[in-house]
Amino acid sequence: MSLAVPVPGTTLSHWNRLIQLAAAAGAYSQCLRHYASLLAAGLRGGDASTFPSLAKSCAALRLPRLGRSLHAHALLVGAGSDVFIRTSLLDMYAKCACLPDARCLFDEMPSRTLVSWNCMVAAYSKSSRVEEAVTMFNTMRGLGIRPSGGTLVGVLSGCVMKATRDLGLCVYGYSLKSGLDTDLPVLNSVLTMLVRGGQLHAGRLLFDSMREKSIVSWSAMASGFLQAGDYMEVFGLFNRMQGAGQKFDSVALVNLISAAVLLGNLLVAKGVHALLIKSGFESEQDLVSSLVNLYAKCMDLEAAQVVFDAVHMKNVVLWTSMISGYVEGGYPDKALTMFESMLRTDVEPNEATVSSVLSACADLGSANQARKVEDHAIAIGLQSDLRVATGLIDTYCKCGSIELARKIFDGVAITSRDLAIWSAMINGYACNGEGGEALLLFNEMRKEGVQPDAIVFTHLLTACNYSGLVDEGLQCFHSLTAEYGIEPSVEHYMCIIDLLCKSGHISIAKEFFKKMPIQLQNLVLAPIVSAYSSHSTDSSMDLLSDELLNLEPQNSGHCVLISNMLSCLGKWKKATTYRSLLSKQGLVKEPGRSCIELSG
Known part of the structure; x- marks a missing residue:
């Protein structure tokens, strides 16, 4: 903490007044600097209005160690027994998630106010110990202390998970019975609980x-x-909110920007940008970062760069938004240039930044760039972060450096490995044609008790497909539903049909094809067409129903595929019709592409 220069002759009451005013104005860092200056001036003191201001500042800035020092100083000057001071310290410990300190102080309090009880209820609830919060709630009721709306808000704040939702509804029932259901913070807490729990219809009714x-x-x-x-x-x-005359804040605007991101319409994005400027929020960091992300999603990276450049004091979130915008927009080289610019500033990258840069390295197929990013991650202490480790594994695998990827994977403790890192390594083996290694790693993952998901099975089936492991692929596809109850997706069908067709098991592939929903069949035509062409099957094939032929006629790849299939069946007239669609509708068959770095 930097010390303010003490003014000669400044009295204790003067410093105390400065401390109170700073806390009341929300200048929490300044409040603590005044306290440091007070001590530097050789003064010792504080009263029932000073220490609560200091505790409030520590709570707002999440500084529990300094809060403990304040607690000790309050005891030292004889102010530790004051109920108001104790309650403010209790609130500080609770908000800093120091639950043992909070409970110890609470138990030592000879007399407890309603605020003290509310602090403990909220502390338990926010620490995901909702049952203990409810126990505390019932204890205070048993002692004849009537809960307030703040008490209910404290309990409800932790009732967002499915397991605790029933407790939250019981608390809401208590609010109806006790007449606290008209308390707006209580209703807001119930509403938040409902919508976060996926009960959108009930939330809307409320x-x-x-x-x-x-x-x-x-x-x-x-x-x-x-x-x-x-x-x-x-x-x-949002329109209703404006019509009701409700002033919006940064949270409401973030929601609006997030909705615009989902829409992905550039005109709407510019309208939202204009609203931010009109409302005076154009310089708020979180909103600017969201705005950069919005323009990037709308593929207007020039506008995103203009918004980015207009900010003088850029934080890590803003840098990361711009870097990830270039990555997602298909400009990995610009993302790396942006990252290099960031490294020349005082802003330190975080795990999200490193993950975005690694994606750029993967897109470029550059293992050398990935090594540089890894070295930087090690230098700033992010090498143990699971997200960074997963990104490194994925990048090295896509660059063909499977040994480097495995080294990263083995460097993560078994007990720390999550599903994402297992999935990345399995996918790495799959994409590099090492199906046997992918299956061995999958079995190891199951032994460790990690439950696979649909994505892991996509990687496994891809591994079997690339390595020609027919029996293993069929077994994986069977266990997908039989053992884990996962509904097969189009990716799973695509992998298994491709595997069967390449191995010459056309009849089995055809059975798989027929069992698929008609809407998905057009997505897996490629391997079937290729197989039927190479095996010179006769025209008795009944896969080409009219409904299937009419799916996505505007898709250029689809038109070429169907035309080839019809040609194989000798239906030249129909084949020509689909070929002519390409020129009539101005469709162009887009080539596939990928790149990898060789010798630097």
């Missing part, structure tokens, strides 16, 4: 029934619609 709504109410409802992917409802909600 929202519509609320006579009074705050910005928290509107934002909670908008986040629920975003969670459901319904961006049009977010826009509608």
Whole structure:
């Protein structure tokens, strides 16, 4: 903490007044600097209005160690027994997630106020110990202390998981019985609990029934619609909010930008940008980062760069948004240039930044660049981060450096490996044609008790496909549903059909094809067409129904594929019709491409 220069002759009461004013204005760092200056001036003191201001500042800045020092100083000057001071320290420990310190102080308090009880209830709830929060809630009721709306909000704040939702509904029931259901913070907490728990319909009914709504109410409802992917409802909600005269804050605007990202319309993006400027939020870092991301999603990277360049003090989130924008926009070289520019500033990359840069290295197929990024990750202490390790594995595998990827994988403790890192390594073996190694690693993963998901099975089936492991592939496909209850996706069908066709098992592939929904069949035509062509099958094939032929006629690859199939069957007239669609509709068959770095 930097010390303010003490002014000669400044009295203790003067410093205390400065401390209180700074905390009241939200200048928490300044508040603590005043305290440091007080001590540097050789003064010792503090009262029932000074220490609460200091505790509030430590809570806001999440500085529990300094908070403990303040606690000790309060005891030293004889102010530690004051109920107001104890309650403020208790609140500080609770907000800093120091639950043992909070409980110890709570148990030592000879007399407890309602605020003290509320602090402990909220502390347990925010630490995901909701049952203990409810126990504390029932204990205070048993002692004759009537819970307030703040008490209920404290309990409800932790009832967002499925396992605790019933407890939350019980608390809401208590609010109805006790007359606290008109308390707006309580209703907002119930609304948040419902929408985060996926009960959007119930949340909307509650929202519509609320006579009074705050910005928290509107934002909670908008986040629920975003969670459901319904961006049009977010826009509608925002219009209603403006019509009701509700002033919006940065959270509401972030929700609006997120809805625009889902829509991906450049005109809407510019409208949102104009609204930010009109509202005076154009310089707020979080909103600017979201705006950069929005323009990147709309493929207007020039506009994203203009917004980025206009910010003088750039934070790590803003840098990461611009870097990931270039990666997702297909400009990995510009992403790396941007990363190099970032390294020349005082802003230190985080795990999200490193992951985005690694994606750029993977797109370029550059193992050398990936090594440089790895060295930098080690230098800033991110080598043990699972997200970074997973990114390194994925990048090295895509660059063909499977040994480097395995070295990273083996360097992560078995007990620390999550599903993502197992999946990345299995996929690495699959893409490099080492199906046997992929299957061995999958079995090792199962022995460690890690439950596979649909993505892991896609990697496994890809491994079997690339390595020609027919029996193993069929076994994997069977266990997908039989053992794990996962519904096969088009990727799973594609892998198994391709594997069977390449191995000459055309009849089995045909059975798989027929069992698929008609909407998915057109997506797996390629291997079947190729197999039927190479095996010179007769025209009795019944795969080409009219419904299938009419799917996605505007898809250039689809037109070429169907035309080839019809040619194989000797249906030249129909084949010519589909070929002519390419020129009539101006369609172009896009070539596939990939790149990898060789010898630097």
